[in-house]
Amino acid sequence: MTAIPNTDRHEGPRASAAVPRLEVRGVGRRFGRVAALDDVSLALAPGEIVAVLGESGCGKSTLLRLIAGLEAPDTGEIRIDGGCVAGPGRDASPETRGVGLMFQDYALFPHMSVLANVCFGLKGSRAQARAAGLARLAEVGLAHRAESYPGTLSGGEAQRVALACALAPRPRMLLLDEPFSNLDAHTRGRVRADTLALLRASGITAILVTHDPGEALDFADRIALMRHGRIVQSGSAEDLWRGPASPFAARALGEVVEVPGRAQGGRVETALGALPTADAALAGPVRVSLRPDAIRIGRAGAGVPARVLHRRFAGAGIRLHLAVEGLDAPLSLPAAGDDSSAPGDVVFLSLDPREAFVFSG
Template sequence: MSTPNAPTPNAPAPPAPAIAAPADADAPARLALSGIGCRFGPVRALDRVCLTAWPGEILGLLGDSGCGKSTLLRIVAGLERPDRGEIRFDGRRIDPETPPEARGVGLMFQDYALFPHLSVAENVRFGLNRLPRREAEGIAAARLAQVGLGHRAASYPGTLSGGEGQRVALARALAPGPRILLLDEPFSNLDRRTRDRVRADTLAVVRAAGTTTLLVTHDPEEALAFCDRIALMRDGRVVQAGTGADLYERPVSRFAARFFGDLVEMPGRCRGGRVDTPFGPLPAPGLPEAAPARVCLRPEAIRLGPAGAGLTGRVLGRRFLGAEARLAIAVEGLAEPLVLAVPAEDARRAGDAVGLCRKDAGTFIFADEPD
């Protein structure tokens, strides 16, 4: 992981704390993970993971496939055993041997795992078999109404659309009133238009229920839209944890910065506390003298203007994308063309000269270490 530096060249600031306590700081965390480790043979799936989720919070576990996020979710659920570490629910330590049904968790899988031979209502009642039948039926009906599927109670899973199946799975996970709801890539099987709608509906239901939720996802946009805080994971470790704004605006490494969007990257070397770039020298406090550095700019940190304003570039090509267009711009001193989004009505074309100015917000400098 790269050594973190100032989030902007002119305004050094430390990363935000990984865990923000609620207003009632004396209240125990709904979920507290301390030093969780897990290996599968020679593979280290998790390495000393520490995380906290507060009552009613939606905490995202974000990362690429194989980073350990689903393994961590399964450990919380009781489907996998950690090799080390401690789990606490509401301040009470959970024995690793405690089965899933005794943990007070609701689990929703990627494939929904609905029972095809049971009706929708029977699927939702499945985890309520210890309750009197009438009480279980009332709870199931209320949960189905909450997700807008009361009219499909007698239907069977094979007749449902993908979005409807997802909502039935959510109703079933919430029916027992879990202390913690665990969502493992719940929207990945849906097409984009359906996913956006179902995701918004799910967020509304989870917020209304007030259930502490862990969401596993590989999609940074989904994490930003859905979660109160995000834990970005890599190789079994938490790279950075905080709000979406923390991770996007104050990444602690090049990996974290890249995960949330495109970057314009410029290699350099720290001399006299500064790094030379085509945009001029930028301050790099915290980097040792002569250390290799990597200057990273989000595309929105570069403002497009008329030729002669700031750094000069030349438009290489233009790609129409509906409401916006993408310009590829050659800049002296940069190995790759800049790609910037502009409104579709922007009149610039291939061959035009443009001016480029840099904003501090969205500019990051890191030690240039291997990815």
């Protein structure tokens, strides 16, 4: 795909990087007795890409609908480039907000050509709209499908057309609601990479809503982790990976092994071995979340013994199911591709404290 030149018509001499492109301030939204959003605050700098990560029903899509103007918040306010677009006494229409939307179902009109879909709603003369539509299709590599109809497109092509539609009006910001989830794994990765490259090259501010932690890690400058209508932690992918604020946050970004422990005197004792803790005052029962890489599997006699229950080939490596004294359930851990362990063998486990997170309670 060809990069869009950075000619954002909404930027002017008064625009400043000090003014956030988007500010969501204490926003709440209820549906009857259910709080879909509860005191949500979020800010994006111009050109920043943020992933809102969370499970289905946590409020991610509702947040996008409020930013786009498809719904109004019950409390709080939303500002774009410093101007209030939603809040007490203010509800700017969607078409005046300069926000583009890209959905997982593509939202293309089946009875209209690809080019007509991209041109739909564009201002100016018919010739100007056609020229703009063809330019957007060229940017996503689909100028040759301009006169085709959506029903003849592959999933990846349809998603690229949806991207061209969203970018055609030159929005200040793009909102992407699970846009790649309907694609197969190979196509999803390719379209996602192309979309990200286009956004980076054009400098467009974007919010990606996703339930896929790998997608959030790959795509965004920053991740806002949502749960039960609230943003529970926000930061760079590395910050969240290395410093989760809760067991939920640790699980949200990837596989973890959770074991109980007991803290005392700056150390935590677990069935998998002892760990130091940064909080010397922490005492009593704790929960320990371990990235799989934090648990090293060895054949020598140093470490905690574990009996191999099952060995499974997993492509790039081997997966071992292990019984450990003191743990109620077996552990499932990745092992090196050349691991030769067999059921009944005893291996020895040791811990890397850099990939271990201790939580009270």
